[in-house]
Amino acid sequence: APSHTGTRTNYGDRGMSLEAELNESNQYYLTNGIAVIHKKPTPVQIVKVDYPRRSAATIKEAYFRHPSTTDYNGVYQGHYIDFDAKETKNKVSFPLKNFHEHQVEHLRACVQAGGIGFAIIRFTNEGDTFLLPASVLFKFWDNQANGGRKSIPRADIEASGYSIPFQLNPLVPYLSAVDSLIAKKK
Amino acid sequence: APSHTGTRTNYGDRGMSLEAELNESNQYYLTNGIAVIHKKPTPVQIVKVDYPRRSAATIKEAYFRHPSTTDYNGVYQGHYIDFDAKETKNKVSFPLKNFHEHQVEHLRACVQAGGIGFAIIRFTNEGDTFLLPASVLFKFWDNQANGGRKSIPRADIEASGYSIPFQLNPLVPYLSAVDSLIAKKK
Numbered sequence: 117a118p119s120h121t122g123t124r125t126n127y128g129d130r131g132m133s134l135e136a137e138l139n140e141s142n143q144y145y146l147t148n149g150i151a152v153i154h155k156k157p158t159p160v161q162i163v164k165v166d167y168p169r170r171s172a173a174t175i176k177e178a179y180f181r182h183p184s185t186t187d188y189n190g191v192y193q194g195h196y197i198d199f200d201a202k203e204t205k206n207k208v209s210f211p212l213k214n215f216h217e218h219q220v221e222h223l224r225a226c227v228q229a230g231g232i233g234f235a236i237i238r239f240t241n242e243g244d245t246f247l248l249p250a251s252v253l254f255k256f257w258d259n260q261a262n263g264g265r266k267s268i269p270r271a272d273i274e275a276s277g278y279s280i281p282f283q284l285n286p287l288v289p290y291l292s293a294v295d296s297l298i299a300k301k302k
Numbered sequence: 303a304p305s306h307t308g309t310r311t312n313y314g315d316r317g318m319s320l321e322a323e324l325n326e327s328n329q330y331y332l333t334n335g336i337a338v339i340h341k342k343p344t345p346v347q348i349v350k351v352d353y354p355r356r357s358a359a360t361i362k363e364a365y366f367r368h369p370s371t372t373d374y375n376g377v378y379q380g381h382y383i384d385f386d387a388k389e390t391k392n393k394v395s396f397p398l399k400n401f402h403e404h405q406v407e408h409l410r411a412c413v414q415a416g417g418i419g420f421a422i423i424r425f426t427n428e429g430d431t432f433l434l435p436a437s438v439l440f441k442f443w444d445n446q447a448n449g450g451r452k453s454i455p456r457a458d459i460e461a462s463g464y465s466i467p468f469q470l471n472p473l474v475p476y477l478s479a480v481d482s483l484i485a486k487k488k
């Protein structure tokens with residue numbers, strides 16, 4: 117319907133990245149006492165630091181390190197929450213190369229330890245956002261290792277994941293989908 | 303007893319910081335499928351990055367930012383775990399100035415959301431390490447704001463906290479104390 121498309125376009129026009137929208141959403145959840153979920157700082161290998169008098173220490177040489185975990189974690193209703201956010205320009209599938217092996221292994225360890233793991237995937241062309249349970253990601257990941265396809269079809273994400281509508285307060289209301297994951301866990 | 307003192311001295315002699323011992327312990331817990339708990343990267347404000355050809359991007363100017371959370375979090379038996387590690391040279395009490403307001407507020411928000419929060423405190427002179435439940439920290443923190451004492455007496459930490467023995471594999475077996483916190487929660 118035209119109005120639906122209109123809404124999508126509006127939000128797309130804001131030009132906010134998924135990450136920025138998630139950070140704003142997490143701030144909303146925190147301020148309202150709903151959940152405590154933060155993005156982790158970018159890991160940096162610090163090599164050289166200057167300590168000038170009367171002013172702040174300045175890092176003069178440092179390098180980006182590969183993160184050993186996902187970007188987001190925290191607590192919601194006592195549950196440990198762990199996820200990564202990924203955007204793709206692809207229309208019909210989500211390429212698995214957007215994930216690093218260590219991120220998938222980290223999610224696996226978290227789920228093994230009783231946490232709730234997932235990915236938040238946005239198809240930027242259409243502006244559609246989904247929560248994909250870690251179990252579905254693992255299935256496609258392991259299948260790829262055995263010669264299977266290198267991407268998850270959008271149809272599978274729609275079928276096995278949860279569509280996250282655009283709204284205000286919070287912009288990305290992904291905890292509603294997490295409610296469904298928690299209900300399934302019980 | 304002399305042998306006990308001897309053991310303490312041995313461990314002290316290793317010269318490992320509490321943080322290094324915790325990182326090793328967390329690696330043990332991870333490798334053995336017991337828990338997934340990581341130290342967060344140091345938050346850095348990146349100002350200038352060089353992208354030389356054929357080599358890694360080099361950060362040329364950056365500044366340390368104040369962390370908005372505690373240093374460690376993760377998942378153990380489905381429970382969200384959140385804590386900070388602090389060392390003090392004091393012998394009879396732990397000075398509250400070792401905590402920043404935002405760290406205490408973060409711990410409060412985590413506990414409010416159903417997580418398990420605490421501090422791991424080491425008295426470096428004696429080499430004794432304790433897990434102090436967040437609830438006890440909050441009591442002394444709020445009391446300080448109302449004109450109360452600026453430190454937590456070691457006697458109170460011994461009475462309301464859990465002594466963490468030195469051992470190998472892991473070096474700091476703090477999850478045994480967390481078991482007690484989980485049992486109390488039920």
Ligand SMILES: [Mg+2]
Pocket residue numbers: 187200201202
């Ligand atoms: Mg990411």
Ligand SMILES: [Mg+2]
Pocket residue numbers: 373386387388
């Ligand atoms: Mg610390």
